[in-house]
Amino acid sequence: MATLAEKKQAYEEWREHCKRVQSITDTALLANETPAERDRRIARLQSNYAAFCEYYFPHFLTLRDKSTGEVIRTIHNAPFHNEAARKIRSTPDLKAVFMWPRGHAKSTHMDIFVPLWLMFQPKRLINFMVVVGKSEDSAKRLLGDIQAELEYNQRLIADFGKQKGSASWQEGEFKAANGVKFLACGRGQSPRGLRDREARPDYIVIDDLDDDELCRNDKRVRELTDWVKEALFGSLDVGRGRFIMVGNLISKTSVLANISKAKGVFLSEVKAVDKNGEPVWREKWTREEAEAYRDFVGYRAWQKEMMHNPIVSGTIFHAEWIQWRKVLPLRDYVKLICYTDPSFKARKNDYKASVLLGKRRDGSIDVIRAMCRQCSVTEMVRWQYNLYDENPDAAILYMMEAIFAQDILLDDFESEGKTRGYQLPLTPDFRQKPDKLARIESISPLWERGFVWYNEKYKDTPDMQTLIEQTLALERGGTAHDDGPDACEGGMYYLQRDTRQKNNKPIFGKRPSPKNGW
Numbered sequence: 395m396a397t398l399a400e401k402k403q404a405y406e407e408w409r410e411h412c413k414r415v416q417s418i419t420d421t422a423l424l425a426n427e428t429p430a431e432r433d434r435r436i437a438r439l440q441s442n443y444a445a446f447c448e449y450y451f452p453h454f455l456t457l458r459d460k461s462t463g464e465v466i467r468t469i470h471n472a473p474f475h476n477e478a479a480r481k482i483r484s485t486p487d488l489k490a491v492f493m494w495p496r497g498h499a500k501s502t503h504m505d506i507f508v509p510l511w512l513m514f515q516p517k518r519l520i521n522f523m524v525v526v527g528k529s530e531d532s533a534k535r536l537l538g539d540i541q542a543e544l545e546y547n548q549r550l551i552a553d554f555g556k557q558k559g560s561a562s563w564q565e566g567e568f569k570a571a572n573g574v575k576f577l578a579c580g581r582g583q584s585p586r587g588l589r590d591r592e593a594r595p596d597y598i599v600i601d602d603l604d605d606d607e608l609c610r611n612d613k614r615v616r617e618l619t620d621w622v623k624e625a626l627f628g629s630l631d632v633g634r635g636r637f638i639m640v641g642n643l644i645s646k647t648s649v650l651a652n653i654s655k656a657k658g659v660f661l662s663e664v665k666a667v668d669k670n671g672e673p674v675w676r677e678k679w680t681r682e683e684a685e686a687y688r689d690f691v692g693y694r695a696w697q698k699e700m701m702h703n704p705i706v707s708g709t710i711f712h713a714e715w716i717q718w719r720k721v722l723p724l725r726d727y728v729k730l731i732c733y734t735d736p737s738f739k740a741r742k743n744d745y746k747a748s749v750l751l752g753k754r755r756d757g758s759i760d761v762i763r764a765m766c767r768q769c770s771v772t773e774m775v776r777w778q779y780n781l782y783d784e785n786p787d788a789a790i791l792y793m794m795e796a797i798f799a800q801d802i803l804l805d806d807f808e809s810e811g812k813t814r815g816y817q818l819p820l821t822p823d824f825r826q827k828p829d830k831l832a833r834i835e836s837i838s839p840l841w842e843r844g845f846v847w848y849n850e851k852y853k854d855t856p857d858m859q860t861l862i863e864q865t866l867a868l869e870r871g872g873t874a875h876d877d878g879p880d881a882c883e884g885g886m887y888y889l890q891r892d893t894r895q896k897n898n899k900p901i902f903g904k905r906p907s908p909k910n911g912w
Contacts, residue, residue, distance in 0.1 A: 432553070443479040447511075448471075454507075456468055474662065487635065490661070490662065492664075494642065494664045496642055498675055504640045509597055525601060526581060527602070528602065530566070530578060533566070541563075557570045558571065603649050616652075618649050667700075671685070687700075688700070718847065719760075728753045730751070734746075747880070749761055749763070759840065766860040792818055792821060794823065840886065864877065
C-alpha cells in the first residue's frame with residue numbers, strides 16, 4: 395500500500411503528464427479543415443491503427459531532449475504492435491498473452507492505445523474495461539494514463555467530444571461520457587460480480603502481474619494462476635470479451651508462463667532482437683543501442699528481460715564467466731570431441747545433450763555446437779549424423795558414456811547408419827565416473843579463469859540458450875537439469891587428459907640420496 399506522501403507525489407506527476415498531453419495535442423493545425431475533410435480523416439484513423447496512434451498520441455511517440463524539450467525524432471509503431479491491435483479488434487472473444495520485452499510498449503498499447511481505438515470505432519467495440527496490476531495502487535496508476543487521455547487529449551476531444559463524465563470521475567473507477575466504464579483492480583482482489591447495470595467487463599488487461607518474489611514461490615504462483623482463470627476470467631459474461639495478459643517472461647515458474655500455455659490462448663511472443671541480432675522494433679532503437687544495452691546489463695539480465703529466457707542463478711557457475719567469440723575453422727583445432735549424454739533410462743523429462751568441443755593451440759576450449767533438448771533418441775542420433783555429414787573431413791571424435799552404448803541405443807545408431815550408407819564412428823567412454831555434480835564442479839575453474847568460450851554464431855539458438863541456462867542453474871541440492879553441463883564435462887575431461895599426458899614428460903636421471911632430505 396502506497397504511503398500518503400507517495401500518493402501525493404504520484405498525483406503531482408500525473409498532473410504534469412496531463413499538462414503535457416494537453417499542450418502537445420493542440421489542434422490549431424486543423425483550423426481550416428472542412429467538415430468533409432474531418433470526417434474522411436477520422437474514418438482513415440479508425441481503420442488504420444498506426445495512423446490512429448501517431449495522430450492522437452504524439453506525446454508517446456515523440457522522442458524529445460529532456461533538457462530542451464526539442465523533438466529528436468518520431469517513433470513509429472513496430473509491425474508487431476499493429477498486428478496485435480488488428481488481432482484484438484477482429485476477435486471479440488479473445489484470450490491472449492502478449493509476451494513482449496521490457497521497453498517495448500506493452501502497457502502503452504494494451505492499456506491505452508488499443509482500448510481507445512476500440513472505444514472510438516464507428517461502432518463502439520468496448521463497454522467495460524478492467525485493468526489488473528500487482529496492487530490496486532499500481533492498477534490505478536495504469537488506469538490513470540487512459541483517464542488523462544480522455545480528459546486532456548485535445549485531439550480526441552475535438553474529434554469525439556468531451557469524455558470526462560458528469561457523474562463519478564475518480565481515481566481507479568470512472569465512466570466516460572459515451573458510457574464506457576473503467577475500473578482498476580489489484581492482483582488477488584475479488585472481481586466477482588463486477589457489473590455496470592446489465593454490463594459485465596468485456597476488456598480485461600492484466601499488466602505485469604509477476605515479480606521475482608512471487609515467482610520464487612510455486613504455491614503462490616499456482617494460487618494466482620487459479621485466481622486469473624477462475625475469479626478474474628469468470629467476471630466476463632461466460633467468457634465473452636477480450637481477456638488479455640501482458641508482460642515479459644521473468645521466470646518459467648510464473649503466472650504469465652502458465653496462462654500462455656493454457657488451451658485456447660493466443661500467444662504473441664516478441665524478442666528484443668532477431669536471430670541476426672537486429673532489433674525487432676527498429677523504429678525505436680538501433681542494433682548498436684541494443685548491443686550496448688546487453689553489454690551493460692549482462693547476459694543473464696538480457697536473456698530474462700529482453701529475450702524471454704529467464705536463467706535461474708546457481709552457485710557453481712556465474713553469468714560473468716560466459717564468453718562468446720567467433721570460432722575457428724574445424725581444421726585449425728588441436729582436437730575435436732563431440733560428447734553425448736543421452737539421459738537413457740533417466741527421468742522422463744530429462745534432456746538429451748550433445749556438444750562439439752574444440753581445443754585451440756593456446757589451451758582454450760570452444761563450445762562450437764550444442765544440442766540440448768527434450769527429444770527422442772532418434773532425433774538425438776540424427777543430430778549427430780547431421781553433424782558428421784556437414785563436416786565429413788573434420789577429425790571429430792564421437793564419444794558417449796559406455797553404460798548407454800548398449801543394444802537398444804546402438805540399434806538407433808545402426809538404423810540411421812543404414813539409411814545414410816555408413817556407420818557413425820562412436821567411441822564408448824568407459825570411465826568409472828564419480829558423482830556427477832562433483833565432476834562438473836571440478837571443471838568450473840576453466841570457466842572462471844576464462845578458458846571456455848561459446849560460439850557467438852549460435853548465441854540466440856534454443857539449444858545453446860538451454861545449455862547456458864542449465865550451466866548457470868547448477869547448485870548442490872538443486873533440481874535443475876544438468877545434462878548439457880554433464881556432456882561438456884565428458885568432452886572436456888578427454889581434451890584435458892590428452893594435454894596432461896602430452897605436457898607431463900618423464901624425467902630421467904639419478905635418484906637423489908635420502909640423506910639430502912626433501
